[in-house]
Structures are given as structure tokens and as C-alpha cells.
Amino acid sequence: DGGITQSPKYLFRKEGQNVTLSCEQNLNHDAMYWYRQDPGQGLRLIYYSQIVNDFQKGDIAEGYSVSREKKESFPLTVTSAQKNPTAFYLCASSIRAADTQYFGPGTRLTVL
């Protein structure tokens, strides 16, 4: 079954801890994206990657880090430097940048 998977669906962490969110796609897409959504708001771009071993910062990259070592995987690490990490995180992919984006089911992160 082709698609984008994110895990876990719900994640809780204590303040001061780093946490890594998983995003995997088997669509053979070159481009992948991470977005953050706060309650009642639209999506804001954190990082994106147009090709393996390359990524760029989006509007709100501070306190986050990513890697793109494999085409199918684009993990996001939320570091302790992120001041307000509680949010809904969505991963997306597209064949190339500017093509149709397809989204995973999201991960809800709560910092206790």
C-alpha cells in the first residue's frame, strides 16, 4: 500500500527532552516537508527537502532539526530549544517541489 506514514500518533515528553518524529513514504517522491499546526491555525513550514542529503529551513525552523539520509525518510527532531513544542506535526511529500503535496496522518506532541 503506497502512502506516507507518521509515528507515533500521540507523543508526550517532559520539558527539556529532545524527541524525534518519524516520517516515511514509499511513493518514490523526491521532496518532503514538515509542518506545524497550532489549534485553530493554518500550517506553517518548518523544514523541507527537495532531494536526498539536502534540506532548507522554512519559516519556523528554530528549535528543530532534520536529516534526509534516505529518499523515503525525513525525521524531525524537536529539541529542548523549541520554546512551545506542543502542537500537531504534519509531514508531506511531493514528486518534486511545487508538485501536489500528499500528507501523512500527523503526530500530536504534548510537552508536560
Add this chain to the structure above:
Amino acid sequence: GIQVEQSPPDLILQEGANSTLRCNFSDSVNNLQWFHQNPWGQLINLFYIPSGTKQNGRLSATTVATERYSLLYISSSQTTDSGVYFCAVHNNDMRFGAGTRLTVKP
């Protein structure tokens, strides 16, 4: 960066009614997408429509790129149409509007 504005922010309809959602953007774009976010947070692609008109069942969309706006039409609305509708545009990167929250009452 490019600005994306959606209107109205909230819309309440009776089942069977028609509606029009609007998306204005401040600069030329490479593509424009409409999404529906369901109550569980999943974003579902509705249209990829950088210009022109497309139809899919009860939904249709029109983008007039030269005038920098797009419209999403929902006809004969159903309760399952409820949720948040987002417009997103690609210039150098992807920018989302704040969304229109649609509630369809039975």
C-alpha cells in the same frame, strides 16, 4: 513572503445548501492546492489548480492566476463536508491560508 488570505473564516450551512470559499494571494504562484482537513486532522487533497477550472463531483474550483485568487464551490452540502478547508500556494515554498471552518447542519 507571499500572503494567503481565506474568507470567510467560519461558515455554517444547512444540509443541501451551496457555498463558495475564497482564497486571495499576494504574488504569482507556481501551484495552488485546496485541502479538506477532517476532524482527525488528516489533510485530504481536493484540487491541484494553478489556473483554470476543475470539477470533482459536488466540488469544483477555479483559479484566476492573473487576478490572484481561487474559489472553491461546494454544492448540495452534506454533513460529511464539515471541517476546515485550506488553500495553499507554492512560490519559493508552500504557504497555507488560515482556513475556512465549515459546519454543515442536518
